[in-house]
Amino acid sequence: MSEAVTNNSYISRTSGLKTKDYIGYALGDTACCLVFGLVTSLLQKFYTDIFHLSPLFIMLMFIGARVWDAVNDPIMGRICDTVKPNKFGRYRPWFLYAGPPLAIAAILMFVKWPGLGDNYVVTCVYATITYVLFGMCYTMLQIPYGSLASVVTTDEKERTKLSVFRSIGAGLGSVPVLLIATFAYANRVDENGANIIGENGKVLQDMVYTPVIIGVVVMAVLCMAMLLLAFKLNKERVVAKPAEKREKGTTFRIIKTLFSNRAFVAVSVASMLLLAGQMFTQSFYLYLFDDYFGANWMNLVSTVCTYAPMAIFMFFTPKMVRKFGKKEICAVGMVLAAGANLILFALRGVQPGILMYLFLVLCFVSGCGLTFMVLQVWSMATDAIDDIEVKTGQRDDGTAYSFFMFFRKLGQVIAAVAVNGALLGMNYAYEKGAVQSMENLKVMYDMATIIPAVLFGIMAIVLFVWYPLSKKKVAELQVLKEARLKEAFESNELSFSAPEAAVSDSTEEATVQTDETADEVNGDEE
Numbered sequence: 001m002s003e004a005v006t007n008n009s010y011i012s013r014t015s016g017l018k019t020k021d022y023i024g025y026a027l028g029d030t031a032c033c034l035v036f037g038l039v040t041s042l043l044q045k046f047y048t049d050i051f052h053l054s055p056l057f058i059m060l061m062f063i064g065a066r067v068w069d070a071v072n073d074p075i076m077g078r079i080c081d082t083v084k085p086n087k088f089g090r091y092r093p094w095f096l097y098a099g100p101p102l103a104i105a106a107i108l109m110f111v112k113w114p115g116l117g118d119n120y121v122v123t124c125v126y127a128t129i130t131y132v133l134f135g136m137c138y139t140m141l142q143i144p145y146g147s148l149a150s151v152v153t154t155d156e157k158e159r160t161k162l163s164v165f166r167s168i169g170a171g172l173g174s175v176p177v178l179l180i181a182t183f184a185y186a187n188r189v190d191e192n193g194a195n196i197i198g199e200n201g202k203v204l205q206d207m208v209y210t211p212v213i214i215g216v217v218v219m220a221v222l223c224m225a226m227l228l229l230a231f232k233l234n235k236e237r238v239v240a241k242p243a244e245k246r247e248k249g250t251t252f253r254i255i256k257t258l259f260s261n262r263a264f265v266a267v268s269v270a271s272m273l274l275l276a277g278q279m280f281t282q283s284f285y286l287y288l289f290d291d292y293f294g295a296n297w298m299n300l301v302s303t304v305c306t307y308a309p310m311a312i313f314m315f316f317t318p319k320m321v322r323k324f325g326k327k328e329i330c331a332v333g334m335v336l337a338a339g340a341n342l343i344l345f346a347l348r349g350v351q352p353g354i355l356m357y358l359f360l361v362l363c364f365v366s367g368c369g370l371t372f373m374v375l376q377v378w379s380m381a382t383d384a385i386d387d388i389e390v391k392t393g394q395r396d397d398g399t400a401y402s403f404f405m406f407f408r409k410l411g412q413v414i415a416a417v418a419v420n421g422a423l424l425g426m427n428y429a430y431e432k433g434a435v436q437s438m439e440n441l442k443v444m445y446d447m448a449t450i451i452p453a454v455l456f457g458i459m460a461i462v463l464f465v466w467y468p469l470s471k472k473k474v475a476e477l478q479v480l481k482e483a484r485l486k487e488a489f490e491s492n493e494l495s496f497s498a499p500e501a502a503v504s505d506s507t508e509e510a511t512v513q514t515d516e517t518a519d520e521v522n523g524d525e526e
Contacts, residue, residue, distance in 0.1 A: 011482050013489075014237040015155035017162075024233025025152060025162050026169030028095065028145045031226030033173030034219045035106040036138065041177050042212070043109065043131075044283040044419055045290075048430040049207040050112060051123050055420035055428060061124075062416035065132050069409050072136055076143045077402025078251060089236035091144040091151065091398075098141035099227040103220035105134040110216045112209055135409075141227075142405055147397035149382055151238040154485060156383070156478050160318050160326070163379035168314055171307045171374075176222075180215035181286055182300045184208055188433075199438045200352070202294025254396050258403055261391070263384040266467035268407035270330075270459050271377050274370075275411030276418070277337075277455040281306075281448075283419045287428070288448045292441045293356050305360050306367035313371045320372075325471025326380055329372045331463035334456050336369030341453035348445050366452075373459070383469050383477065390480040393487075414455075422447035 047053045086093060109130045117123055149162055188196045188204040195203045258264055282303075289298040313320075320329050340362045347358055381404050389395040426443040429436060436444075469477070 009482055011154050011478075011485060014151075014485075015153045015158050017153055017158050020233055021152065021235065022161060022165040024230055025149070026165040027226050027230040027233065028148070028169070029166045030169040030173035031099075031223045031230060032138070032142060032145070033170045034176060034223040034226065035102060035134075037174040037177035038106060038110070038216060038219060039134070040279045041174070041282040041286065042181055044416075045181075045207060045286045046110060046212060047127060048423075048428075050209055050212070051117055051127060052120075052430060052432060053124065053127060054430060055423040057124055059416050059420035059424075061128050061131060062420075063413055064128070065135050066409050066413045068132060069135060069139065069406055073139055073143065073402040073406040073409070074251075074255070074399065076139050077396075077399040080144050080147055080398025080402075081396045085239070088231075089151070089239075091148040092231060092234050092236055094141060094144035095227045095231040095234075098137060098144075099224050102134070102137040102141055103224050105130065105137045106220045106223070107213075107216055109134055110213055112213070139402075139405065143398055143402050146378070146381070146401035146405060148234065148236070149378060150385065150395075150397045151236040152234065154238060154481065156379075156386075156474065156481075157318070157322070159382050160321050160376070160379045163377070163382075164314050164317055164375045166378050167375045168310060171310050173226075175303060175307070176219060177215070178300045178303045180212060180219075182296055184211040184215070185290070185296050198291075198294070198435055200292065200294065200441055204435065205290060205294075205296065251399070254394070254399050255403070257388060257392055257394070258400055261384065261388050263387045263467060263469050264381075264400070264404075266462055267377070267380045267384050268404050270373070270462045270467065271381065271404065272407040272411040272414070273455050273459045273462070274373055274377060275408045276414035277452050277459075278370075279412055279415035280418045280455070281452055283415065284422065284448050284451075287423070288444055291436050292444055292448075293352060293359075295356060298356060298360065301360055302363045305364040306370070308364065309368040309371040310374065313368075314375065317372065317375050321376065325474065326376045326383070327463055327467055327470050330376055330380070331460055333369040333372035334460035334463060337366045338369075338453050338456035338460060340366035340369065341449050341456065345446065345449040345453060348442070348449070366456075369456070373463075380467075380469070383474055386477055386481050387469065390477065390484050393484070418447075418451050422451070 044058065047058050048055065080091060080094075083090070109127075113126075115122075116126060149159060149166075152162065153159060184207055185205040186208045188206050190196055198204045285302060286299060289302070290296055317329075344359060344362050347355060350358065381401075385395065385397060385400045388400070422444070423430075426440045426447070427437075428440065428444075
């Protein structure tokens with residue numbers, strides 16, 4: 001019988017989460033996505049329609065910002081791992097440190113100061129400075145928030161639920177911005193007040209600044225409130241001793257370890273492609289629904305269709321993970337998502353009035369496939385970091401999450417190149433008062449469907465072939481992690497701060513969970 005199977009396992013000492021713990025952790029990503037959703041869904045079209053920036057400049061700006069992130073993100077990761085924890089912990093205080101700058105930076109991105117937009121060069125400079133500033137503030141919050149999961153609980157099943165709740169929190173935080181994207185438009189009229197009709201027979205619409213900036217300010221204030229609540233409700237149960245001064249070259253050795261771990265690199269690439277696909281559809285659909293379908297209400301409905309499966313499968317995903325495994329259900333889900341987008345591409349000749357409803361139905365099907373990866377990606381990342389720890393005896397969550405988040409930011413680059421490359425390829429007219437040709441609109445539809453199909457298809461291959469942590473491997477990892485925790489606690493590397501009541505309440509449940517894990521491993525070995 002494994003050491004993990006005891007009535008006082010080390011995993012049980014840092015587990016026993018209650019509903020408020022899951023909600024508190026989810027609120028962190030709800031807050032983040034209230035403002036990050038502004039970037040993924042609204043900013044691209046705001047830049048072309050309000051600031052009248054060219055797609056080429058936007059693409060180059062996004063790429064340049066990611067180059068800076070290659071320096072900025074690892075620095076933030078090392079700060080998280082080496083800074084002396086205070087009475088609130090190592091990662092949780094960053095909710096307070098990063099919240100106000102993030103909210104202010106989000107607002108500044110969308111402020112159109114008097115005269116801004118008239119001078120193209122000045123507008124480009126302002127857009128670049130505010131976008132990079134937002135990215136730095138977002139990094140300052142996201143890396144410690146991602147690392148927090150590792151010290152909230154060490155139990156794999158609780159981390160699975162944390163990942164589900166985090167994804168639900170992110171989904172809820174992403175919905176309000178779609179309300180802005182849906183209602184921030186007005187019909188374009190001529191000098192007599194009559195609606196102007198485009199080549200596709202639809203009334204032309206333009207984004208309006210006032211509802212956008214009002215919505216952005218509301219999102220920023222809500223973000224701050226959510227972060228304060230998340231700070232209050234979260235707790236760090238695993239307490240690391242203050243970091244000793246490390247010898248020169250330690251950071252590079254840690255980075256080498258991360259990139260030599262197959263699980264970590266594979267899940268990072270899969271997460272990168274996931275975010276690329278999500279950001280591409282969220283940004284490009286604004287153009288598609290406005291210019292091709294002439295139905296901005298589809299922005300909100302398509303988002304509901306994409307994320308409604310999450311509300312359904314959130315109740316079943318933990319059980320499905322226990323029965324089939326995270327890798328297995330996520331890989332199959334990505335095949336479904338890629339297939340749904342391929343079908344949409346094949347339907348491109350259907351009359352738009354009918355196609356819009358077929359489009360929404362297949363958005364729902366694609367959302368069903370995406371849901372499993374969206375719900376489990378954070379848990380899979382933590383599993384990969386556990387895999388590194390049991391193999392090397394070393395754990396640097398902040399540094400690991402900084403590179404994981406950098407991969408996700410590379411996903412933003414892929415999305416930016418795809419969105420703006422598609423706009424450039426179809427000769428999108430972004431000047432004030434521009435009208436898209438029918439030929440342009442047909443290319444727009446093709447790009448809106450084939451690009452997600454390719455991204456999600458590659459993800460399926462990565463999960464099936466490259467990512468190694470199958471159900472069996474994760475079960476084995478739990479047993480090895482228990483042995484590692486025992487070693488760390490006995491050597492005084494770690495301590496735990498869970499209240500005694502929480503420990504006693506959770507011991508029986510955690511023991512059952514570790515029994516199940518050991519049985520799975522023993523059964524596999526037999």
